Amino acid sequence: MTVLYKLETFEGPLDLLLHLIDKAEIDIQDIPVSEITDQYMAYLQSMQELELEITSEFLVMAATLLSIKSKLLLPKPPVIEMDEFDFYEDDDIDPRAELIQKLIEYRKYKGIARHLHEREWERSQIYSKEAEDLTPYMPVTPENPVEGLHISDLIAAFQRALSKAVKRTSYARIERDEISVKDRIRQVVDTLQNVGRGGRVLFSKLLHEEMERHEIVVTFLAILELMKMKQIWCYQESLFGDIVMEWRGEERLDGISDAEIDY
Numbered sequence: 001m002t003v004l005y006k007l008e009t010f011e012g013p014l015d016l017l018l019h020l021i022d023k024a025e026i027d028i029q030d031i032p033v034s035e036i037t038d039q040y041m042a043y044l045q046s047m048q049e050l051e052l053e054i055t056s057e058f059l060v061m062a063a064t065l066l067s068i069k070s071k072l073l074l075p076k077p078p079v080i081e082m083d084e085f086d087f088y089e090d091d092d093i094d095p096r097a098e099l100i101q102k103l104i105e106y107r108k109y110k111g112i113a114r115h116l117h118e119r120e121w122e123r124s125q126i127y128s129k130e131a132e133d134l135t136p137y138m139p140v141t142p143e144n145p146v147e148g149l150h151i152s153d154l155i156a157a158f159q160r161a162l163s164k165a166v167k168r169t170s171y172a173r174i175e176r177d178e179i180s181v182k183d184r185i186r187q188v189v190d191t192l193q194n195v196g197r198g199g200r201v202l203f204s205k206l207l208h209e210e211m212e213r214h215e216i217v218v219t220f221l222a223i224l225e226l227m228k229m230k231q232i233w234c235y236q237e238s239l240f241g242d243i244v245m246e247w248r249g250e251e252r253l254d255g256i257s258d259a260e261i262d263y
Contacts, residue, residue: 013061014106016043021103028103031096033072037065064099071095179215184222192232192247203234203243 010016020039021028044062047054072095188206195201206219223245226232231249236242 013058014103015110016040016058017061017103018107018110028100028107031100031103033065033069033096037069040065068095068099179218181218181221181225184215184218185225188219188222188226189231189249192226192245192249195247197247197249199247201245201247203245 010019017036017040020036020043021031024035024039026032026036040062044054044058191206192199192201203223207216211219223232223234223243227234229249231247233246233248234243235246237244
């Protein structure tokens with residue numbers, strides 16, 4: 001028959017004692033030293049049978065338990081009376097007190113260690129990304145154009161601007177050249193007659209970048225008037241395309257009388 005031993009691994013003698021106390025469901029404040037000592041010694045005996053190395057701290061705890069057990073088994077010494085004072089031995093102190101205090105502290109730190117281990121495991125399940133440099137995405141604070149200037153500097157600059165404005169007493173009046181629809185019709189006719197009958201000219205060719213708005217309007221009115229006079233035919237080859245003008249009048253029309261023009 002084969003006997004199997006299953007020994008748990010303990011971090012030290014206090015860990016083994018707590019295991020025995022919890023397993024027996026014993027109050028840690030009232031430890032039955034005799035029972036716990038027997039269980040503790042049985043565990044050490046099992047380690048020796050399995051030829052496992054027993055560290056010195058386990059042996060020290062065994063000696064401590066045996067010492068406490070012997071003190072609890074010995075009867076208390078009688079009271080010695082002397083000079084109206086009663087003296088007692090130190091045996092009134094519970095020999096288990098120091099061991100109980102160590103076990104309470106060890107249980108507290110063991111619980112904290114278990115809690116930290118659980119927090120470590122929970123944190124290991126979270127995968128986070130390394131921090132990135134977000135400086136390029138920070139809003140750029142615009143520079144203050146008047147930084148370093150005092151209010152007196154601004155007032156002085158304002159006063160200089162006012163003094164320059166007062167000195168500007170002379171001014172010039174600029175008048176733009178006006179062009180009539182009649183004159184523009186003659187210019188368009190000259191352009192179309194140079195092309196010849198059946199020739200084509202784009203409306204955009206009559207315009208240029210330096211032309212002002214009223215000149216563009218006058219040119220458009222001139223085209224409408226020539227269409228009314230049946231001198232040109234206008235059409236578009238595509239939607240929103242340029243206007244194509246085709247000369248339909250005389251091959252050479254040196255002039256147009258004012259009677260033919262309504263403007």
